[in-house]
Amino acid sequence: MLQTIKYDGGKLYIIDQTKLPVVNETIEIKNAEECFDAIKRLKIRGAPAIGIAAAYGIFLGVKDVEEDDFDKFYKKFTKIKEYLSSSRPTAVNLFWALNRMDKKVLSLKDRPLHEIKEALEEEAVLIQKEDEDVCRKIGENGLKILKDNMSVLTHCNAGVLAASKYGTALAPIYMAKEKGLNIKVFADETRPLLQGARLTSFELSQAGIDVTLITDSMAAVVMKKGWVDMVITGCDRVAANGDAANKIGTYGVALLAKAHNIPFYIAAPFSTIDLNTSTGDDIVIEERDKEEIIRGFGVQTAPLNIKVFNPAFDVTPHELINGIITEKGIVRAPYDINLKKYFGL
Ligand SMILES: CSC[C@@H](O)[C@@H](O)C(=O)COP(=O)(O)O
Numbered sequence: 102m103l104q105t106i107k108y109d110g111g112k113l114y115i116i117d118q119t120k121l122p123v124v125n126e127t128i129e130i131k132n133a134e135e136c137f138d139a140i141k142r143l144k145i146r147g148a149p150a151i152g153i154a155a156a157y158g159i160f161l162g163v164k165d166v167e168e169d170d171f172d173k174f175y176k177k178f179t180k181i182k183e184y185l186s187s188s189r190p191t192a193v194n195l196f197w198a199l200n201r202m203d204k205k206v207l208s209l210k211d212r213p214l215h216e217i218k219e220a221l222e223e224e225a226v227l228i229q230k231e232d233e234d235v236c237r238k239i240g241e242n243g244l245k246i247l248k249d250n251m252s253v254l255t256h257c258n259a260g261v262l263a264a265s266k267y268g269t270a271l272a273p274i275y276m277a278k279e280k281g282l283n284i285k286v287f288a289d290e291t292r293p294l295l296q297g298a299r300l301t302s303f304e305l306s307q308a309g310i311d312v313t314l315i316t317d318s319m320a321a322v323v324m325k326k327g328w329v330d331m332v333i334t335g336c337d338r339v340a341a342n343g344d345a346a347n348k349i350g351t352y353g354v355a356l357l358a359k360a361h362n363i364p365f366y367i368a369a370p371f372s373t374i375d376l377n378t379s380t381g382d383d384i385v386i387e388e389r390d391k392e393e394i395i396r397g398f399g400v401q402t403a404p405l406n407i408k409v410f411n412p413a414f415d416v417t418p419h420e421l422i423n424g425i426i427t428e429k430g431i432v433r434a435p436y437d438i439n440l441k442k443y444f445g446l
Pocket residue numbers: 143146147148149192256257258259260263264268269270296334335336337347348349413
């Protein structure tokens with residue numbers, strides 16, 4: 102299985118996803134600036150992977166800070182935290198991981214600096230390890246709603262490349278493969294940055310899973326033909342009422358699924374659920390450069406001076422979601438009540 106993020110001998114490595122599937126290159130991330138750049142430019146992307154990278158990134162940012170005074174150290178820590186937080190706005194895992202690192206620092210304010218730094222490194226490693234366990238559990242829970250010979254449509258990439266292992270939406274597919282079930286996948290190409298074409302079809306075919314690539318505009322046809330039994334996508338932030346932000350195009354897929362009576366699920370770890378965001382209207386949607394649309398991958402496909410709207414995500418209203426596959430089970434409507442229950446609130 103591919104390894105998106107590797108921390109080895111004090112060094113952080115990521116697969117540069119902007120080069121996939123043509124070149125599978127691992128690069129080293131040496132400091133917070135390189136981490137920021139990797140997240141911003143989508144060298145590392147996908148909600149859980151962004152969180153893990155940021156946790157390592159903040160550690161790399163402070164590991165050489167020499168300040169005996171805790172307040173001075175914490176000031177520098179906070180500056181790097183704010184800097185990394187500004188890399189991308191939508192996936193809540195970024196903020197979740199950085200807040201977790203923040204809590205760790207504050208819990209050790211009376212300890213010597215070298216101990217604080219060691220603890221930060223351990224916390225980042227733990228965040229990655231926990232994500233692997235969580236994704237496996239998402240896979241096991243998702244497997245409960247899959248049957249042999251089913252066909253699943255997915256959008257964007259919520260697989261191994263978006264997490265530490267297995268992914269979220271693709272985790273049930275990997276579990277099914279482990280159990281010897283035959284699950285077919287339709288991967289939406291996912292305009293404009295082609296995460297479905299470049300990443301999902303790449304990682305699934307590498308794993309020997311039956312995957313068929315379609316352009317986004319073909320999803321309706323394959324559904325109409327009766328070729329899709331279920332839709333599972335990942336997500337970047339689930340609001341308290343169950344509205345879910347995911348890669349642009351997901352909302353359209355959910356509407357198509359509804360029109361064809363196909364169950365639509367999202368898969369997400371609890372670190373993606375944000376009870377502080379009331380509804381999908383409160384989720385900040387990243388808008389990206391117009392270059393991605395008019396000259397994606399270097400080829401000009403539109404007049405250079407044309408007006409462009411390029412939101413990276415959209416919000417699927419909770420009414421269209423049949424369930425949220427999490428590590429603790431499949432959460433169903435009413436989400437405003439049931440999500441809180443899972444949090445023990
Ligand atoms: C398990 S990843 C879930 C989401 O982060 C994924 O579906 C997605 O939308 C990723 O968008 P990206 O812009 O590639 O970071």
